[in-house]
Amino acid sequence: MTxxxxxxxxAVRNLLKNKAYAAINIAGLSLGLTAFILLxxxxxxxxxxxxxxxxxxxxxxxxxxxxFSSPDNQERWQDxxxxxxxxxxxxxxxxxxxxxxxDNNWDNExxxxxxxxxxxxxxxxxxxxxxxxxxxxxxxxxxxxxxxxLKKPGTVVLKQATALRLFGTDRVLGKTVRLFRWRTDxxxxxxxxxxxxxxxxxxxxxxxxxxRTGNRDKDPDRPAASTYCAVYVRTRPAADTSALAKxxxxxxxxxxxxxxxxRKISWKAYRAKGNYAGMKLLPLKQVHANPPFxxxxxxxxxxxxxxxxxxxxxxxxxxxxxxxxxxxxxxxEVGVKKVLGVYRRQLVLQxxxxxxxxxxxxxxxxxxxxxxxxxxxxAHFGVSLTFWHxxxxxxxxLQLLLAFVLVSLLAGLYPALVLANYDPVRVLKGSYEHxxxxxxxxxxxxxxxxVISVSFIIAMGVMQxxxxxxxxRNLGFEKAxxxxxxxxxxxxxxxxxxxxPGVESVSTTxxxxxNTFNVPEEITYKGRKIxxxxxxxxxxxxxxxKVRAVSGRLFSxxxxxxxxxxxxxxxxxxxxxxxxxxxxxxxxxxxxxxxxFRIIGVIADYHYDGFDKPVLPTVYKVTALGGTSSxxxxxxxxxxxxQQAVLARVAAEWxxxxxxxxxxxxxxxxxxxxxxxxxxxxKNLTAVFSVLSVVLSLxxxxxxxxxxxxxxxxxxxxxxxxxxxxxxxxxxxNRSFVVLIIAANLVAWPVAYLLMARWLSGYAxxxxxxxxxxxxxxxxxxxxxxxxxxIQAGRAAQADPVKALKYE
Numbered sequence: 001m002t003x004x005x006x007x008x009x010x011a012v013r014n015l016l017k018n019k020a021y022a023a024i025n026i027a028g029l030s031l032g033l034t035a036f037i038l039l040x041x042x043x044x045x046x047x048x049x050x051x052x053x054x055x056x057x058x059x060x061x062x063x064x065x066x067x068f069s070s071p072d073n074q075e076r077w078q079d080x081x082x083x084x085x086x087x088x089x090x091x092x093x094x095x096x097x098x099x100x101x102x103d104n105n106w107d108n109e110x111x112x113x114x115x116x117x118x119x120x121x122x123x124x125x126x127x128x129x130x131x132x133x134x135x136x137x138x139x140x141x142x143x144x145x146x147x148x149x150l151k152k153p154g155t156v157v158l159k160q161a162t163a164l165r166l167f168g169t170d171r172v173l174g175k176t177v178r179l180f181r182w183r184t185d186x187x188x189x190x191x192x193x194x195x196x197x198x199x200x201x202x203x204x205x206x207x208x209x210x211x212r213t214g215n216r217d218k219d220p221d222r223p224a225a226s227t228y229c230a231v232y233v234r235t236r237p238a239a240d241t242s243a244l245a246k247x248x249x250x251x252x253x254x255x256x257x258x259x260x261x262x263r264k265i266s267w268k269a270y271r272a273k274g275n276y277a278g279m280k281l282l283p284l285k286q287v288h289a290n291p292p293f294x295x296x297x298x299x300x301x302x303x304x305x306x307x308x309x310x311x312x313x314x315x316x317x318x319x320x321x322x323x324x325x326x327x328x329x330x331x332x333e334v335g336v337k338k339v340l341g342v343y344r345r346q347l348v349l350q351x352x353x354x355x356x357x358x359x360x361x362x363x364x365x366x367x368x369x370x371x372x373x374x375x376x377x378x379a380h381f382g383v384s385l386t387f388w389h390x391x392x393x394x395x396x397x398l399q400l401l402l403a404f405v406l407v408s409l410l411a412g413l414y415p416a417l418v419l420a421n422y423d424p425v426r427v428l429k430g431s432y433e434h435x436x437x438x439x440x441x442x443x444x445x446x447x448x449x450x451v452i453s454v455s456f457i458i459a460m461g462v463m464q465x466x467x468x469x470x471x472x473r474n475l476g477f478e479k480a481x482x483x484x485x486x487x488x489x490x491x492x493x494x495x496x497x498x499x500x501p502g503v504e505s506v507s508t509t510x511x512x513x514x515n516t517f518n519v520p521e522e523i524t525y526k527g528r529k530i531x532x533x534x535x536x537x538x539x540x541x542x543x544x545x546k547v548r549a550v551s552g553r554l555f556s557x558x559x560x561x562x563x564x565x566x567x568x569x570x571x572x573x574x575x576x577x578x579x580x581x582x583x584x585x586x587x588x589x590x591x592x593x594x595x596x597f598r599i600i601g602v603i604a605d606y607h608y609d610g611f612d613k614p615v616l617p618t619v620y621k622v623t624a625l626g627g628t629s630s631x632x633x634x635x636x637x638x639x640x641x642x643q644q645a646v647l648a649r650v651a652a653e654w655x656x657x658x659x660x661x662x663x664x665x666x667x668x669x670x671x672x673x674x675x676x677x678x679x680x681x682x683k684n685l686t687a688v689f690s691v692l693s694v695v696l697s698l699x700x701x702x703x704x705x706x707x708x709x710x711x712x713x714x715x716x717x718x719x720x721x722x723x724x725x726x727x728x729x730x731x732x733x734n735r736s737f738v739v740l741i742i743a744a745n746l747v748a749w750p751v752a753y754l755l756m757a758r759w760l761s762g763y764a765x766x767x768x769x770x771x772x773x774x775x776x777x778x779x780x781x782x783x784x785x786x787x788x789x790x791i792q793a794g795r796a797a798q799a800d801p802v803k804a805l806k807y808e
Contacts, residue, residue, distance in 0.1 A: 011354040025319050028696050029362035032315030034369040035308035041385045046297040049288035052199035055138035060281035062231040078292045080104045083227040084219045092251040095239040100132040101216040102230045112180040112661040115166045120660050125208035130216045136234045143173050144194025153214035157194035162208040170195050183487050183658040204287040223262035252279035307689045310452045314693050316410045317445045318700040323415035348416045355412020449697040450744035454777045456690035458752040461773025463683040469767045476606025478546040482668040485634035502646035505637040507541035514671025516608045525586040530576050533618045544637045552582035552601030563622050568601045573617035610675045614764040698788050705792040733793035741785045745778045
């Protein structure tokens, strides 16, 4: 204990004696730890989905493989399934005790709710379900009974926050609300039969209340008809998951074959096309980590994870280089202690204690930085993380303790071993260079630091150029002054809006940036089967979007046939159909009839989604044959000028027509910004980490240049005595470091190229990997190296050679 107190005092004195080095070490480690802890908080949050109740262990989400509404018209394991699955699995699979049907939460759509003696409010997350919902999900009821809450249609169970928002209290049993799902909905009265607690933890099934209207109680009668919704099941405890999976697959395939037979569709022909029908159960705890479309949370986190790991490594390397650069000052101390009988193990522990003290101080600084950066981090990832109010603070503290130990060992072990291995005889004679080994390792660490820094700079440059490419790319339509009202098309309401001064056009489509609904369709053209996407539009929608006609014409009210069987296709579809498609006809076969359509025009491809997705081969129809008339997009083209005044009049007209449903709209230009947001955030993060990595690398370079200057003190003195100028000495010291930086660039170029080529491959529309960021990163890294090293080299060159040689 006495030895520990002594070593602790020495560690504190050394920190106070070398304040600049200590501050650099602590700052570097705190930055690396900050990135680590932010990632730790986020990963803990993402892994805690659907762990709010032990009763969820036996709850599963049903996934079905189909192509309905998939972004690329390909079969996917989707979370909205044929509603028949609930009754099918509940009756045919013995291990399943309950199954429930729940509404799809389409883009977190809002419904209008008007409480007793209150104004209508838009509420997101009100889901329609059948009576088994609370038999599957074990929510805790504050008021009401889970068994009888949804026993009758026309009932609703609210979360506490929703009840407080609507009524100002959670004591609302027996009160009624009127629900409006869309603007022309006459509404349905619902009686509040329960209030549930907000679970302590994130949930994959985001909802603000569960209602039972009766719409989810029945399945379609006709085999050709289908209703899609989410289905969840509860199984018996300790059910054999392997046997359960086989049973579910067998039952589903038997049912699917029966449906095909009833619809007189060949099962063999369906499979011959490469289709694969299937159904599986996904444990609820895995739902959040396995979204049907897009990347899961771990994939989204990978770029930041890699960046944070590299920043942490740079900070550790920086610590090692600074510690070894100071080793000359500690050499005599080590020599004297060894002569007095101190063991090597004791010296290692002493220097590890010093590293641990700095890591401990860095941990405190990093906690303050975490609290400072959490609001921005939460906004970036759309979460609500806290540090001091973490739901499992004990586990978090244990993770921080392990991180502290890991940092102390990684940062302190090598310098401790270097210092403890000094030869006391040589050191006490004043010969340090023979005791200072590992110069090659330190050079390698500097190269590694700059490989990371140069890679970051290149990545930032490539990302910026890709962002510029996407920002300035022609979208194929005019997004400015285009407003999307989230509602279906009504000719009466559209005509009222057209009378408002400043409204140039009113139209609708199922395909526009921010809200797209593609319906797959197989056409027969000259005996060939071609798969296309079908988009329903109003007569003037393509004109309102200001898309460019490549050949033929757009829809026009002057041609009555346009509302019957005329279609317009895009360039991607034209490539599949063949040359000169205008005037050609194709057939669409259904179970009962054949519809023939004639192509009247070809339009240029326009973007309706992110640049990571290609534009699909698409056919545009005014007719509803084979398509859908439910668009939920009402497009207003507004004249440039006083846009807010026009929108105010639009909102007033809406309220006059639909007083029970508040208006919702967004500029299509904002939807484009939303599509770009994730890429912009990644670029900004890369820029921030690039600056931090360069700064930390320069500190490491400064430390190594200090170490080199001290190691070569007598050589520099001899050169000066023999007539070398200050500039020659500065050039000599710079030369070795420029070689290191060039070596780092040679390693960084292929690494950065491969990483950026892979990142760019995620975009359907992208630039080639450019040369400019590579050249710029090389020039910048060499310049900052020369500037940093020259400062220390200048000091060494101006030192008095007499002081270095007077004892020789």
